[in-house]
Amino acid sequence: MKLNKFLPALIWLKSYNRTDIQNDALASIVFTIMVIPQSLAYAMLAGLPAITGLYASILPSILYSLFGTSRSLAVGPVALTSVMTASAVMPFAVSGTEQYATVAILLAFLSGVFLLVLSLLQLGFLTNLLSHPVISGFISASALLIVIGQLKHLLGTQSTGDTFVPIVTSLYAHLNAINLPTLILSIAAITSLLLMRRYFSPFLKLIGCSEKGAQLFGKSGPIIVLVLTTITVAGFSLDQLGVNIIGAIPSEIPSLKLESVNMAMLRELLPSAFLISIVGFVGSVSVAQSFAAKRRQDIDPNQELVGLGLANIGSALSGAFPVTGGFSRTVLNTDSGAQSPMTGIISALFILLILLFLTPLFFYLPIAILAAIISISMMQLVNIEDFRHLWRFSKKEAILLLITFSVVMIEGMQTGLIVGVILSLLFFLWHTSHPHIAIVGRVPGTEHFRNVQRFTVETHPSILTVRIDENLFFANARVLEERLQNLVSQNKDIKHLVLMCTAVNMIDASALQSLEKITDRLEDSGVKLHLSEVKGPVIDKLKDSDLIKNLSGKVFLTQHQAIQELEEKQADGQKKS
């Protein structure tokens, strides 16, 4: 049972049979061919030789298949984590050097370790810090930055930097160096990619292809364009006209050169590794859950940390860069007909075969085509609709999205993400520091108590009942003190204050201390504090506390009892006096 939890592959392997393996082998061939373009492209996005994208698709895929809990997720290079890798590595090395590869490998290793540590310490909840507006703004801005960053490849010129202003200014400075053959190739590629995305699948159906086949091969645009343009470049020797090509594949697989790693570098890489881990993890789990729901399967986020953690360590061992579960990879995987994680293992072996025997075929692959593939898939991630939606739902959260977007564009992905998270927390803290507190009264003829501002209710001049619609903890404890003191100081007739605790699910030491202070202060003001309708778990916590021991008033089971008893007491008091 425990082993099953640690190695989820044991569960599906139990019932795995010959037919399954035949299906999965077929699906794997299709998937392998279809996934090559994006694997190469995202390696380039990470600032590494395109071929590294294939290194990153073998061991990580196998490890995730064994240790991950999703039956559909495909793990490998993904655009967002790749571009985050590029901006993390850039300060330490120049793209293309051995040092650059070393830092990227180190980053993959650190990300893997982080994910495993998060799993061990059960800290997966930290990823909740990425709220929807922050993620949305972050993805849109990052995607836009990626597209702008690819313009140099599409135009055959140069640009530097990883944020909006430097990229655009350096691109502008190099506009005179545009390479015409590259530009033509790019336009042709983008046009055919766009057309094929739109019309290839209906066209296939029209010529008699099955629904499923049309859906799958409708997505084969990238690989077709890749093959055709490679042949064109090779046939017309376009590389001699200035079209950049991948060229010869280095025979040696990069590895971590420990001699060029130092503590200072390690320390500075830690935040990047952490952010890449959690961004990768959040995206991956979200994809995994969507696909699992379709088959009514379950995802265990904590085990996902293990699967993705090992995948990243596997990527480091393969001389590659951070990986995670990707949406478009997973779509290709399921569209190819994958039924189990076995496809992850089999396609990894196919990619290994390609690496061993077919790399010369990539020699004439034009870099502009990879840039075109990247640009088109990134443009889909720029989501303006989401901002409009959010604006209608909550202005504050829409502004949060906008701030995250702007900071990513101007200051970079990491800063943007951190600013977004801090602002999310501040917004939340602000909200919870201003808890909804209602003065309530009795709805005539009933035992119900409702807000005096919304209902016609009966109240008593010397008894004030306040309902708190929030948990009581440090973020709002002192606000409660202020508000109650304020209410009591405004109305000198009050002799009894009843706190109606229907909505209080939890109470912490800070709130307890505030309640103790409130009791003392109210007593100084000549007002008794009572509690009503306190929930079981809360009263359990309170029962040994000084609050209950020193409470000037009583704890009533229901608000109705509280008012009945206090009103009687008041009436008695008036009779006597």
Place this chain on the structure above:
Amino acid sequence: MKLNKFLPALIWLKSYNRTDIQNDALASIVFTIMVIPQSLAYAMLAGLPAITGLYASILPSILYSLFGTSRSLAVGPVALTSVMTASAVMPFAVSGTEQYATVAILLAFLSGVFLLVLSLLQLGFLTNLLSHPVISGFISASALLIVIGQLKHLLGTQSTGDTFVPIVTSLYAHLNAINLPTLILSIAAITSLLLMRRYFSPFLKLIGCSEKGAQLFGKSGPIIVLVLTTITVAGFSLDQLGVNIIGAIPSEIPSLKLESVNMAMLRELLPSAFLISIVGFVGSVSVAQSFAAKRRQDIDPNQELVGLGLANIGSALSGAFPVTGGFSRTVLNTDSGAQSPMTGIISALFILLILLFLTPLFFYLPIAILAAIISISMMQLVNIEDFRHLWRFSKKEAILLLITFSVVMIEGMQTGLIVGVILSLLFFLWHTSHPHIAIVGRVPGTEHFRNVQRFTVETHPSILTVRIDENLFFANARVLEERLQNLVSQNKDIKHLVLMCTAVNMIDASALQSLEKITDRLEDSGVKLHLSEVKGPVIDKLKDSDLIKNLSGKVFLTQHQAIQELEEKQADGQKKS
């Protein structure tokens, strides 16, 4: 009205008359004499000449009296902010130098500006980040550090550093340099201070002093000891035997030497200034509120930011260091018979007179006595009882206190405070990321729905009702997704999932997005999602959303209606099939 809010002094000045001013003048004389020892001592704690404590008691006190909202609070040097000042300034200058004074003045100015900015941006709620366990651990550890730091003055030897290990090791290294006359003086002072605190007030009552007088003059131990020891030192020329004395007061009031300020220093001082501001503010407001409650008055925290902000800027203009409202100062103030903030103004004038004419009297004041006064008042702040209390109430929060305490002792006050705040936030986030979710069923014969684990209730095999006891926002949105998917994947019979939203007071865009995903995924699993008992403000937010438009199920007013209708539908379905 608006002017009253900005200058609260206008409110009480309106009804201020001759009798009031006579009372307040008398109270001010007593208060001024009584408050001198702590003012001098806390300046020394800040690493500044003791006389600076008097500079810090004039303008700040006047400004707070005009702009603050408390009628009782006394503003001036306070132990915690003073020692925080010392550790903030130490990295930049050596105590006693002109540069040290400049940095301290700068710190006071920055704190003042911070407080005003917090007020302008209505960011006072940020101080809520300081939870009770963090404050408690922080104060105990800081007080202990202060006492240990005073040992060098009490023993007449030397020590360096501002955290536990350096102070104790350097003190140990200088143990051979103990000055015997100083040690004797210290022991005598501490003994008499402790005895007088305990027995002076009862003794005064015994010899016929009034209750009030006894209470007030019972607190005169420090000033009496100060006067007696100063006379002793002067009479026996103990300074010639190695007893450190204050000596000549510099004739020039320190001022901000702008030429020794640079941007790097400013940037590094900002976090310290911020922490000093919020620690000072939180302590001050808490004292102000306790005293206000006794007279059923009200404190406006936002205006307090203005009052304390101006007080700090005033302190900077007087060549002094950060100030705030202090507990023992305020006790002395009210015990002296202060009835209005006018005492703050009058006593400021008295202190000015002392500064102008009486400073030679301080020449022989032994520094060991100030250290004794500090140590005794700090020992009261070390609160072990609080830890024991907390341990009973919540182990987790007790450990938070312990961690804050330890980090302050070992790494210093700032680090300790920051670590504590981050851990508070993480604890809270952890808690709210694990919301209480109960599966509920109908209590037989009623329309009430309760937790299936606590009550014997009726449920339906194909209808699952889940009650969420938490607001829905980014910190728990994804957890909700996981839990619901988990519940549905475990039970293949479920056809309808009803979310009972009685405890949901708010919903943000992240939670909305999660609910949309949940609807889609449940639909993929063949399960319909329904909502019941959604509160008014929440339904207002949801009504235009895609969630409601695309909801596979319905929104029911009550849980009872939901179950009735769904059960009927199920029964119909079964009849037909």
